[in-house]
Amino acid sequence: MTKIVVAVKYVPDATADRTFSADNTVDREGVDGLLSELDEYAVEQALQVVEAGDGEVTVLTVGPEDAADAVRKALQMGADAGVHVQDDAIHGSDAFATSLILAKAIEKLEYDMVFFGMASTDGGLGVVPTLVAERLGLPAVTFASEITVDGDTVKIRRDGDVATQEIEASGKLVVSVTDQTGEARYPSFKGIMAAKKKPVEEWTLEDIGVDASSVGLDNAWTKVESYEPRPPRTAGEIVTDEGDGGAKLVEFLAAKKFV
Amino acid sequence: MTEVLVLIDAPDGKVTKPSLELLTIARRIGEPSAVVFGSADTDTLTQYGAEKIYTYDDAVYSEFLVGPKAEALAQLVTETSPAAVLVGASTEGKEISARVALKTESGWISDAVDVQASGDSVTTTQSVFAGNFTVQSSITKGAPVITVKPNSTTPEAAAGAGAVEAKTAEVSEAAKTAKITSTKVKEASGRPELTEAAIVVSGGRGTGGDFTEVEAFADTLGAAVGASRAAVDSGWYPHSFQVGQTGKTVSPQLYVANGISGAIQHRAGMQTSKTIVAVNKDDEAPIFELVDFGVVGDLKSVLPQATEEVKKRKG
Ligand SMILES: Cc1cc2nc3c(=O)[nH]c(=O)nc-3n(C[C@H](O)[C@H](O)[C@H](O)COP(=O)(O)OP(=O)(O)OC[C@H]3O[C@@H](n4cnc5c(N)ncnc54)[C@H](O)[C@@H]3O)c2cc1C
Ligand SMILES: Cc1cc2nc3c(=O)[nH]c(=O)nc-3n(C[C@H](O)[C@H](O)[C@H](O)COP(=O)(O)OP(=O)(O)OC[C@H]3O[C@@H](n4cnc5c(N)ncnc54)[C@H](O)[C@@H]3O)c2cc1C
Numbered sequence: 018m019t020k021i022v023v024a025v026k027y028v029p030d031a032t033a034d035r036t037f038s039a040d041n042t043v044d045r046e047g048v049d050g051l052l053s054e055l056d057e058y059a060v061e062q063a064l065q066v067v068e069a070g071d072g073e074v075t076v077l078t079v080g081p082e083d084a085a086d087a088v089r090k091a092l093q094m095g096a097d098a099g100v101h102v103q104d105d106a107i108h109g110s111d112a113f114a115t116s117l118i119l120a121k122a123i124e125k126l127e128y129d130m131v132f133f134g135m136a137s138t139d140g141g142l143g144v145v146p147t148l149v150a151e152r153l154g155l156p157a158v159t160f161a162s163e164i165t166v167d168g169d170t171v172k173i174r175r176d177g178d179v180a181t182q183e184i185e186a187s188g189k190l191v192v193s194v195t196d197q198t199g200e201a202r203y204p205s206f207k208g209i210m211a212a213k214k215k216p217v218e219e220w221t222l223e224d225i226g227v228d229a230s231s232v233g234l235d236n237a238w239t240k241v242e243s244y245e246p247r248p249p250r251t252a253g254e255i256v257t258d259e260g261d262g263g264a265k266l267v268e269f270l271a272a273k274k275f276v
Numbered sequence: 277m278t279e280v281l282v283l284i285d286a287p288d289g290k291v292t293k294p295s296l297e298l299l300t301i302a303r304r305i306g307e308p309s310a311v312v313f314g315s316a317d318t319d320t321l322t323q324y325g326a327e328k329i330y331t332y333d334d335a336v337y338s339e340f341l342v343g344p345k346a347e348a349l350a351q352l353v354t355e356t357s358p359a360a361v362l363v364g365a366s367t368e369g370k371e372i373s374a375r376v377a378l379k380t381e382s383g384w385i386s387d388a389v390d391v392q393a394s395g396d397s398v399t400t401t402q403s404v405f406a407g408n409f410t411v412q413s414s415i416t417k418g419a420p421v422i423t424v425k426p427n428s429t430t431p432e433a434a435a436g437a438g439a440v441e442a443k444t445a446e447v448s449e450a451a452k453t454a455k456i457t458s459t460k461v462k463e464a465s466g467r468p469e470l471t472e473a474a475i476v477v478s479g480g481r482g483t484g485g486d487f488t489e490v491e492a493f494a495d496t497l498g499a500a501v502g503a504s505r506a507a508v509d510s511g512w513y514p515h516s517f518q519v520g521q522t523g524k525t526v527s528p529q530l531y532v533a534n535g536i537s538g539a540i541q542h543r544a545g546m547q548t549s550k551t552i553v554a555v556n557k558d559d560e561a562p563i564f565e566l567v568d569f570g571v572v573g574d575l576k577s578v579l580p581q582a583t584e585e586v587k588k589r590k591g
Contacts, residue, residue: 035405142386144374151375156453183458196522238383238417258573263581269569
């Protein structure tokens, strides 16, 4: 019986016009949100591990009311249960507070492994998994491109910049999953119907024993001072190839001293 | 002046260009101290301004993932109370530094494209939301721990004292988990490293799987080759060359996108390039919204002609 917790984030749609609110935090109202696409890969891998043996997948999210959508999507894909940590004091949290809330919620759950996406599609820091592992005192294998569970041992392949590594770990473990692990499934009609009956717990900071004074915008260790939209690019020159496209391209490059 | 700790990246002992950039940035804030796990060419570090060079030499740093390095660096932060800690914004650099920040209760800023001294503190510039916004940030607690993207500045030589100090650190058992059982180093392509290159020539689905023309053009320009996720997912090019949100972020002087539509996730990895050029047969491809120069045409004919033209001009 393998119990896997998958942390999933609810994020503003990357293809819409994302912006900031008056307090310099991400505007999560003006743009539709969704389950961070990269977390779908983590849900998929967890489901595969459980399907290959015997087990249970619980999805966990920290976010405002709408973040329940992210949990629902994962349940529709096949996860068994959900946990949603929601509290007004969480607004504006930095990576450290987020990792604290996640770690405390995970401690309250029964688990063998915790899966994460490689990075969210909004903050995109990619360090929440490693920070949660640090807080829980667990090994972290991040940026996994292949995961095999063999009894008590987990074998993971990491495809880095200069080398491919094989990692072995046993016992409780944190894993972050890349988009190289293979396509995530779409919820089936049956999955969508079944999700309606699955349990979702709502927890506040008090439920997980986190003090409001250690999270939120006012207590963040990092502060956004100001933001500005990038100046629009001035319209470039576009030519249609009439047998001389390559030559014209090089003319441009030469004028810019690249050749 | 206060020390600024700079974590050095030096595969096979050779200090990378992004590490030299970090030493250059460190001088704006205080006195650069290089921190080396394994070995690094100390002459180069000295020539680029390292006043001190802390070296950690123990197999534990290569046998396990980031845990031991993070513990050692955190101990050094406590010992030296630096004005800042600068680390390259690689996946490993981010993980090590974020853990250091957590252990030392310091604010952490990721993917800075610029770092400036401001009074007795530091402010950074980040480029966020696929490069659509520029953000100024600072930290409110501890010593600023900052990861900096490659190409954020030009390395400038400045002689430092280069005093080498061999260090040892206490590495807990907890940090020695997740053992690396094998490491296969990838074959070098012979081309410049993607994130460091001054010119990047990329190919996408429009190559139809044949990167010959893209590579030939890249080679006449001395450029690195990149690829879109569509090309990588199709198995046409290795993942380590993918440009974009889940691949590399590049910020070269010149980016040439060939047969790439310009999806938001691809833009996230190249939008801050200084000059952008595209070849695409669809005049409505979103990539054309970004370009300084675009050719509507088939890359199979445009690129070979461009390659010949460059060769002619070079004589
Ligand atoms: C543009 C931008 C820049 C930022 N820069 C900084 C900075 O420099 N320093 C800093 O401290 N903070 C920064 N933040 C804040 C930080 O992004 C948030 O604290 C965020 O909640 C955690 O980081 P992330 O979204 O980048 O997660 P990542 O580390 O990218 O996420 C990795 C994985 O962790 C899990 N996860 C992350 N958040 C949640 C959640 N709320 N619920 C469940 N699972 C989750 C998911 O599995 C996800 O795939 C920034 C935010 C934005 C939007
Ligand atoms: C969570 C997530 C993360 C992602 N991360 C990344 C990432 O890191 N990097 C990335 O690139 N993508 C990423 N993607 C995928 C991205 O959304 C696009 O699907 C991808 O970038 C498309 O690649 P492409 O432009 O090569 O292919 P297409 O979009 O299919 O475009 C091909 C283009 O080639 C042109 N073309 C065809 N034939 C020719 C020819 N002979 N000559 C000239 N032009 C021709 C066509 O007109 C078209 O514009 C991600 C997606 C998601 C959801």
